[in-house]
Amino acid sequence: MAVSADLGDVLESFVTRLVASGRYHSKSEVLREGVRLIQEREARLAALDASIARGLADADAGRVKPSSEVFDRLEAKLAAKTDHT
Incomplete structure (x- = not known):
C-alpha cells in the first residue's frame, strides 16, 4: 500500500539531507525507520x-511495603555491590 505524507518544509528538508548524506538510500527508508522507532516507543x-x-x-489490594523498608534493602544491595568492586 502506497502512503503519501505531507511532512512540511522543515521535515521534508531534513529527510532530503539524510538521503543526500548517504545515510539512507531513499525517503521511504527514512520514513520506515521513523515508523519503526515509533512502534518501539509505543511498545x-x-x-x-x-x-x-x-x-x-x-496498592489497592494492600500489597505494599513501607518505603523505609524498600530503601533500606536497596541501600544494602548497593553497599554490597560497591564492596565487591
Whole structure:
C-alpha cells in the first residue's frame, strides 16, 4: 500500500539531507525507520502503562511495603555491590 505524507518544509528538508548524506538510500527508508522507532516507543509505553496498572492494583489490594523498608534493602544491595568492586 502506497502512503503519501505531507511532512512540511522543515521535515521534508531534513529527510532530503539524510538521503543526500548517504545515510539512507531513499525517503521511504527514512520514513520506515521513523515508523519503526515509533512502534518501539509505543511498545515501551504500553509496557510502562501495564507496570503502572499492576502497581496500582497491588496498592489497592494492600500489597505494599513501607518505603523505609524498600530503601533500606536497596541501600544494602548497593553497599554490597560497591564492596565487591
